[in-house]
Amino acid sequence: MVYVNTIHMKALFLTVDHEDRRPIYQQVAEGIKALMAQGRLTEGSELPAVRQLAADLGVNLNTIATAYRELAEEGLIYVRHGLRAVVAGRTLAQPNRSDLRKRLRPALAELALTGLSRSQILGLVAEELRGMAKK
Amino acid sequence: MVYVNTIHMKALFLTVDHEDRRPIYQQVAEGIKALMAQGRLTEGSELPAVRQLAADLGVNLNTIATAYRELAEEGLIYVRHGLRAVVAGRTLAQPNRSDLRKRLRPALAELALTGLSRSQILGLVAEELRGMAKK
Amino acid sequence: MVYVNTIHMKALFLTVDHEDRRPIYQQVAEGIKALMAQGRLTEGSELPAVRQLAADLGVNLNTIATAYRELAEEGLIYVRHGLRAVVAGRTLAQPNRSDLRKRLRPALAELALTGLSRSQILGLVAEELRGMAKK
Amino acid sequence: MVYVNTIHMKALFLTVDHEDRRPIYQQVAEGIKALMAQGRLTEGSELPAVRQLAADLGVNLNTIATAYRELAEEGLIYVRHGLRAVVAGRTLAQPNRSDLRKRLRPALAELALTGLSRSQILGLVAEELRGMAKK
DNA sequence: GTGGTCTAGACCACG
DNA sequence: GTGGTCTAGACCACC
Numbered sequence: 046m047v048y049v050n051t052i053h054m055k056a057l058f059l060t061v062d063h064e065d066r067r068p069i070y071q072q073v074a075e076g077i078k079a080l081m082a083q084g085r086l087t088e089g090s091e092l093p094a095v096r097q098l099a100a101d102l103g104v105n106l107n108t109i110a111t112a113y114r115e116l117a118e119e120g121l122i123y124v125r126h127g128l129r130a131v132v133a134g135r136t137l138a139q140p141n142r143s144d145l146r147k148r149l150r151p152a153l154a155e156l157a158l159t160g161l162s163r164s165q166i167l168g169l170v171a172e173e174l175r176g177m178a179k180k
Numbered sequence: 181m182v183y184v185n186t187i188h189m190k191a192l193f194l195t196v197d198h199e200d201r202r203p204i205y206q207q208v209a210e211g212i213k214a215l216m217a218q219g220r221l222t223e224g225s226e227l228p229a230v231r232q233l234a235a236d237l238g239v240n241l242n243t244i245a246t247a248y249r250e251l252a253e254e255g256l257i258y259v260r261h262g263l264r265a266v267v268a269g270r271t272l273a274q275p276n277r278s279d280l281r282k283r284l285r286p287a288l289a290e291l292a293l294t295g296l297s298r299s300q301i302l303g304l305v306a307e308e309l310r311g312m313a314k315k
Numbered sequence: 316m317v318y319v320n321t322i323h324m325k326a327l328f329l330t331v332d333h334e335d336r337r338p339i340y341q342q343v344a345e346g347i348k349a350l351m352a353q354g355r356l357t358e359g360s361e362l363p364a365v366r367q368l369a370a371d372l373g374v375n376l377n378t379i380a381t382a383y384r385e386l387a388e389e390g391l392i393y394v395r396h397g398l399r400a401v402v403a404g405r406t407l408a409q410p411n412r413s414d415l416r417k418r419l420r421p422a423l424a425e426l427a428l429t430g431l432s433r434s435q436i437l438g439l440v441a442e443e444l445r446g447m448a449k450k
Numbered sequence: 451m452v453y454v455n456t457i458h459m460k461a462l463f464l465t466v467d468h469e470d471r472r473p474i475y476q477q478v479a480e481g482i483k484a485l486m487a488q489g490r491l492t493e494g495s496e497l498p499a500v501r502q503l504a505a506d507l508g509v510n511l512n513t514i515a516t517a518y519r520e521l522a523e524e525g526l527i528y529v530r531h532g533l534r535a536v537v538a539g540r541t542l543a544q545p546n547r548s549d550l551r552k553r554l555r556p557a558l559a560e561l562a563l564t565g566l567s568r569s570q571i572l573g574l575v576a577e578e579l580r581g582m583a584k585k
Numbered sequence: 586g587t588g589g590t591c592t593a594g595a596c597c598a599c600g
Numbered sequence: 601g602t603g604g605t606c607t608a609g610a611c612c613a614c615c
Contacts, residue, residue: 066598068605075286082289095588105607110588118523121293125333127375127587127615137293145294146308148287151210153308154217156280158256163309170305173281173288174298198530203599240532240600338614345556352559375615391563415561416578421480422553423578424487428526428542429550433579440575443551443558444568471613473590500603510592515603532600532602 058085061102069104073112081121081132082177092122092130193220196237204239208247216256216267217312227257227265328355331372339374343382351391351402352447362392362400463490466507474509478517486526486537487582497527497535 059076061069080086092113093101099109117124119137124130156166194211196204215221227233230248234241248265251257259265291301329346331339350356362368365383369376383400386392394400426436464481466474485491497518498506504514522529524542529535561571 070605075289078293079285079289082292094586096586106588106609107590108606110590111605113588123333124588125615126338126589126613129587137290137295145291145296145304148290149304149308150214152283152287153305154210154214154312155283157217157309157312158213159280163306163312166309167302167306169280169284170288171298171302173284174292174301177289177292177298198528203531205599242600246599340614345559348563349555349559352562377615381614415564415574418557418560419575419578420484422557423575424480424484424582425542425553426550427487427579427582428483430542431550433576433582436579437572437576439550440554440558441568441572443554444562444571447559447562447568475590499601501601511594511603512605513591515605516590518603529603530600531598531604534602 059098059102061104070108070111070115073098073102073104073109074115077112077116078121084177086132088132088134090132092132094129194233194237196239205243205246205250208233208237208239208244209250212247212251213256219312221267223267223269225267227267229264329368329372331374340378340381340385343368343372343374343379344385347382347386348391349447354447356402358402358404360402362402364399464503464507466509475513475516475520478503478507478509478514479520482517482521483526489582491537493537493539495537497537499534 058080059073061072061076063069065072067075077086077092086092092098095109095113096106099106102109113122113124113130116122117130120133121137122130122132153166156169157163161169193215194208196207196211198204200207202210212221212227221227227248228236230244231241234244237244248257248259252259252265255268257265257267288301291304292298296304328350329343331342331346333339335342337345347356347362356362362383363371365379366376369379372379383392383394387394387400390403392400392402423436426439427433431439463485464478466477466481468474470477472480482491482497491497497503500514500518501511504511507514518527518529518535521527522535525538526542527535527537558571561574562568566574
């Protein structure tokens with residue numbers, strides 16, 4: 046049985062992991078956010094049709110619909126009846142700094158507990174950021 | 181009605197946020213990991229009693245028990261009947277690099293989408309790491 | 316990208332809002348009803364051609380056609396092949412009182428929940444009615 | 451076949467109408483908003499369990515879950531895993547005046563087209579408001 | 586053809 | 601026992 050499905054389309058690269066604790070719709074939403082951050086999905090880009098992506102990822106239509114709805118509520122994409130969803134300009138309400146740090150802290154703490162040094166962690170982060178569109 | 185509870189004990193500082201989508205037991209476990217990474221909980225430190233912490237945070241007793249169980253399973257604390265849980269040495273099975281990056285990516289992508297530049301994000305990360313014990 | 320389109324023609328003022336959850340054809344139909352209620356479209360007035368209005372509002376031709384069809388079914392306009400649609404006398408089957416109230420209630424409740432007082436809400440309603448033709 | 455289901459519980463009075471064009475989850479959400487506006491659901495009140503309400507209204511669990519989620523996103527109720535949903539203080543982000551009027555206009559225009567006079571409409575509105583909690 | 590909604594029912598996570 | 605998520609599949613609304 047396959048537990049990780051990957052879809053490569055139009056140079057896109059989305060993955061869902063059924064073992065992951067995060068709900069699938071959230072994995073999809075975050076995956077799309079990552080693609081936007083990487084500049085592989087830019088303003089005006091069309092997203093795959095709900096049913097298409099669902100079939101490609103081997104998940105239910107509603108799961109993808111939920112992911113798209115979440116992105117739409119955050120203003121990252123526009124969803125209109127009868128039309129493909131399109132990527133909006135990359136704007137995201139900027140939470141305050143303490144929220145950002147709160148989001149960051151647990152992941153970093155866990156990294157630190159694996160024995161990585163600060164500079165190693167910084168290196169990892171920098172490497173990851175390098176994959177994203179310059180800004 | 182208070183929906184964010186914070187507990188300050190023995191110079192500890194734990195917070196649960198009911199608005200947060202992560203389960204509370206996980207927030208507690210991660211909070212404790214963060215305290216360990218910061219060196220505020222070191223090998224041999226006693227953790228608060230389950231009932232105590234539950235009462236202080238205003239959450240269910242089982243929730244704390246689950247958090248401690250998770251930490252124990254990861255080998256980060258020792259739990260023995262009738263005794264307070266104590267912090268083990270900081271060891272944590274080191275996941276492979278791709279797992280770490282997978283954990284990091286969504287948070288970083290979301291930060292990037294708020295319009296922060298790479299260097300600003302790196303600054304945030306460094307600042308956060310500075311709060312943790314050197315290694 | 317423009318997601319709200321407005322058309323000003325013959326002193327008309329029609330708007331479609333793609334963020335709105337109501338279907339566009341319904342927004343158009345209701346907009347025309349509002350214009351009729353305001354007396355800006357009176358018996359015998361010609362409506363814009365379907366193609367023209369569709370182009371001006373940046374929506375699909377079928378969307379406008381559906382709106383006109385709905386208005387025609389309610390007897391508010393006449394549509395004849397090859398001719399512009401024309402406004403009929405303002406007659407509309409009068410729904411019963413409980414239906415009217417049912418229609419009104421959700422909007423008013425939501426207004427009340429924003430903290431507006433009764434008199435403030437009444438003021439808003441009166442102001443809105445003042446904009447409509449006396450009857 | 452029954453097309454309108456009503457549930458009367460704890461002095462609550464919720465109705466879903468399958469003929470109505472609005473989605474059921476929205477009818478439920480608006481019905482609850484109306485109950486809050488009427489002061490029949492006040493801060494701290496527990497809402498019926500998702501499954502309970504679904505059974506009582508004869509609709510699917512997910513439909514009610516969606517309604518509750520919407521209310522939670524608007525900050526009108528708090529939903530926490532394992533606990534009943536509870537009503538928050540009645541706060542609702544106050545949209546600007548023009549938005550409020552936009553919401554009001556179509557309903558009023560339609561009323562005007564049924565031949566009701568301004569004062570009759572104002573009377574209807576006042577009557578409806580009288581049913582709501584004083585503010 | 587596209588997204589939206591709903592159902593019935595299963596299984597999981599949480600308190 | 602509570603809410604959360606997911607599936608499979610149906611039907612509708614819209615463009």
